[in-house]
Amino acid sequence: EAGVTQFPSHSVIEKGQTVTLRCDPISGHDNLYWYRRVMGKEIKFLLHFVKESKQDESGMPNNRFLAERTGGTYSTLKVQPAELEDSGVYFCASSQVTGGLTGELFFGEGSRLTVL
């Protein structure tokens, strides 16, 4: 069974450009999360999808970030326009719904974003 896959593994862009990160969760996992780790800091929650609906987007830093999950399968996270402080590693995770937040999170390997 394939795990959570993320693409690209590394992206280097100029400030002001746009980047789109993609996450393919484990098949059948309704829950999809985006997290990010900026240099030297802890992994921070960005948002949570249940199927195609945004359950919680309280961690999204500002309106330059747009996440979508059309059809409840893969998800994209677009940053437009990118700023220097957006540099970091963006992790996607998925989990099965087992009645509340009781399930383990399966993480992808992350997408490293470098904004110059």
Added chain:
Amino acid sequence: SQKIEQNSEALNIQEGKTATLTCNYTNYSPAYLQWYRQDPGRGPVFLLLIRENEKEKRKERLKVTFDTTLKQSLFHITASQPADSATYLCALDNYGQNFVFGPGTRLSVLP
């Protein structure tokens, strides 16, 4: 303010000894707490989950305790091996909304 602290940024121990990692939290009331392992350049990997009504959970050489009075979880690795060297993260549920991660402890097991 809400805070999660893990005992130290880095911990070095001798092979064969027991490693004990600490996770303390403030102003959270988690119903669940999880521990993850993260290797450099990789995503976190789930290890154990413990619920608020469970005092202790074991899995092979791993043991987790959860004390909601002290607001603390302890993570033990017995008979540690160099292959156990990694960063260990605690994560707790944030009022059922999402999981919040601690900063991690980088464990080095020396041969």
